[in-house]
Amino acid sequence: MADTPTIYEWAGGREAFARWLNAFYDLVEDDDELAALFGGAVSEAHRDHVTTWWCEVMGGPGDYTAHHGGYEHMLGHHLGLGITAEQRLTFVTLLSHAADLAALPDDPEFRAAIMGYAEWGTRLALLNSQPGAQVVERAPVPRWGWGVAPPYVPEG
């Protein structure tokens, strides 16, 4: 399928990811447990950097690698946080809730793609954040794809 759009394009580009992640971090700020990990409030800079990360992962410009220190920088922010299973579950649930609030495309294929990455990424973040974790210290920023369910185009 040469013409399959990237997940980034399908979402509506950076503006859509920014809308989503701003809605998400507003929810994080309202959750006492999660907000505490961010010192009570999630800064504009953090929202912007994480938006840049997600855009790169979902097939957009490689700006997190080019300008924000890539995978190693992201990893460094999670080391030692001691994320609990409950915090991870809340985090991933709020991502899904925020996608509705921000009116991201709601087709099953798109939502499965972004939430598949969210599930994977939050589980890695939890593992890497534990005391004494054995971490992969260097890696490229991942590039996520549609997996088994790209946008459905009926044949004929």
Ligand code: HEM
């Ligand atoms: C898909 C999963 C995740 C992604 C893509 C992600 C992405 C990122 C990135 C890119 C940064 C660095 C931002 C920068 O460059 O300034 C960061 C920092 C951070 N993340 Fe995550 N993260 C994920 C999961 C989590 C989880 C599950 C938690 C906690 C429950 C968490 C808490 C934090 C905190 C507290 C920081 C540091 C904030 C700061 O220093 O201002 N992250 N994350």
